Amino acid sequence: MNRRLAFRSLMGFVSGSPLFSQQIQQTPIPDDVMGPINVHEFEEMAKRKLHKLAYDFIAGGVEDELTLRANRHAYEHWYPVPRILTDVSNVDTSTTLFGVEVPSPILVAPTGGKNLVVPNAETIVAKACANSKALFCTGSGAERAVEEAGGVNWWSNTIGQPGKEQAASYARRIEDRGAKAITVTVDNQYQSNRDRNNRNRFDYGYMGTGVPTAGENVRPRNPAKAAMWLPHTPGLTWNYVGWLRGACRIPVILKGVLHPEDAELAVQNGASGIIVSNHGGRQLDGVIATIDALPDVVDAVKGRVPVLMDGGIRRGSDILKALSLGAQAVLVGRAPLWGLGSYGQAGVERVLWMLGAELKLSMALAGKHSVASIDRKIIKRIG
Numbered sequence: 500m501n502r503r504l505a506f507r508s509l510m511g512f513v514s515g516s517p518l519f520s521q522q523i524q525q526t527p528i529p530d531d532v533m534g535p536i537n538v539h540e541f542e543e544m545a546k547r548k549l550h551k552l553a554y555d556f557i558a559g560g561v562e563d564e565l566t567l568r569a570n571r572h573a574y575e576h577w578y579p580v581p582r583i584l585t586d587v588s589n590v591d592t593s594t595t596l597f598g599v600e601v602p603s604p605i606l607v608a609p610t611g612g613k614n615l616v617v618p619n620a621e622t623i624v625a626k627a628c629a630n631s632k633a634l635f636c637t638g639s640g641a642e643r644a645v646e647e648a649g650g651v652n653w654w655s656n657t658i659g660q661p662g663k664e665q666a667a668s669y670a671r672r673i674e675d676r677g678a679k680a681i682t683v684t685v686d687n688q689y690q691s692n693r694d695r696n697n698r699n700r701f702d703y704g705y706m707g708t709g710v711p712t713a714g715e716n717v718r719p720r721n722p723a724k725a726a727m728w729l730p731h732t733p734g735l736t737w738n739y740v741g742w743l744r745g746a747c748r749i750p751v752i753l754k755g756v757l758h759p760e761d762a763e764l765a766v767q768n769g770a771s772g773i774i775v776s777n778h779g780g781r782q783l784d785g786v787i788a789t790i791d792a793l794p795d796v797v798d799a800v801k802g803r804v805p806v807l808m809d810g811g812i813r814r815g816s817d818i819l820k821a822l823s824l825g826a827q828a829v830l831v832g833r834a835p836l837w838g839l840g841s842y843g844q845a846g847v848e849r850v851l852w853m854l855g856a857e858l859k860l861s862m863a864l865a866g867k868h869s870v871a872s873i874d875r876k877i878i879k880r881i882g
């Protein structure tokens with residue numbers, strides 16, 4: 500047996516094994532040639548360790564996954580044009596977001612279904628963010644996780660509440676619990692049609708409980724049928740932004756903006772910030788890649804509120820491109836989950852560290868010593 504195979508069997512790479520999540524949490528990250536050296540390798544490792552239902556749920560996009568692929572490929576037609584002789588002996592990746600200073604402009608995006616990876620996953624990721632001093636964006640109802648983790652700067656994420664009173668009580672509760680901002684996901688009007696989940700007969704109930712282990716029955720059902728026309732927040736309108744703004748003092752940030760006219764409306768309706776996002780290619784298939792949507796949104800906003808972005812980020816150089824096009828910070832969704840699926844909390848911390856280190860080096864090689872000094876003059880679209 501060669502070294503790599505021996506390593507794999509040692510780690511128990513048996514998809515669906517009842518023990519696999521425990522192994523994820525207990526395995527130290529090898530620092531020798533067998534440890535993952537980038538986010539892509541973390542994904543490969545997580546894929547080997549995770550149940551297929553879980554891997555597909557996380558990795559997958561919607562329908563033909565056009566946007567999922569576009570989110571990655573679009574980085575290929577944006578080219579940095581570096582500056583030289585600028586003294587980059589010291590490079591500072593720190594930045595301030597809505598009054599909170601962070602060591603790097605890399606936030607952890609809200610992702611439902613983390614328990615498909617390991618039990619108690621929201622708390623584990625919150626702890627990793629606390630250790631990495633990264634801002635953690637978490638779903639409504641996951642406040643216990645941030646309390647258990649302690650010392651983490653966090654933003655709450657919601658898909659909205661049906662009425663003004665419910666919105667106000669949510670906002671007050673979140674503010675009282677110490678959230679630094681609220682993000683509102685605005686591209687989740689209906690459950691989307693995800694072929695991988697449909698093919699796997701994925702049951703959304705697993706998102707809370709985790710995937711079934713070997714020997715447990717997978718409930719046979721047809722989610723393709725169930726997912727069609729399953730409403731989440733179809734009645735959400737601009738009024739909602741006003742309700743939240745009226746009910747709390749913390750910033751209200753809209754996540755899922757792609758159209759520049761919506762960016763203008765967001766500012767007019769009092770949004771404190773905008774996240775250019777297409778939900779990681781998981782809502783309407785075929786929509787524009789986020790790195791391509793970003794410049795028009797930044798132009799529409801004209802510096803009135805911060806613009807952030809997410810989608811397809813797997814490298815520090817991707818982040819440099821986003822910052823060059825006007826993003827103040829980025830969010831990463833799948834990348835930390837691949838760390839989580841590989842080595843639990845230590846894996847999340849390693850992924851965040853890797854992306855930060857890659858960003859710092861990319862900035863240095865682009866001739867930029869600080870986040871504020873990065874601008875559109877160092878990027879060009881070709882093709």
Ligand SMILES: Cc1cc2nc3c(=O)[nH]c(=O)nc-3n(C[C@H](O)[C@H](O)[C@H](O)COP(=O)(O)O)c2cc1C
Nearest residue numbers: 557608609610611684778779809810811831832833
């Ligand atoms: C497994 C998974 C679950 C997600 N759940 C949510 C969610 O509950 N709310 C939300 O606004 N976005 C959700 N997203 C989208 C992310 O917040 C983020 O926009 C996206 O993952 C960014 O793309 P990336 O994964 O390529 O980094 C989810 C993404 C994934 C991969």
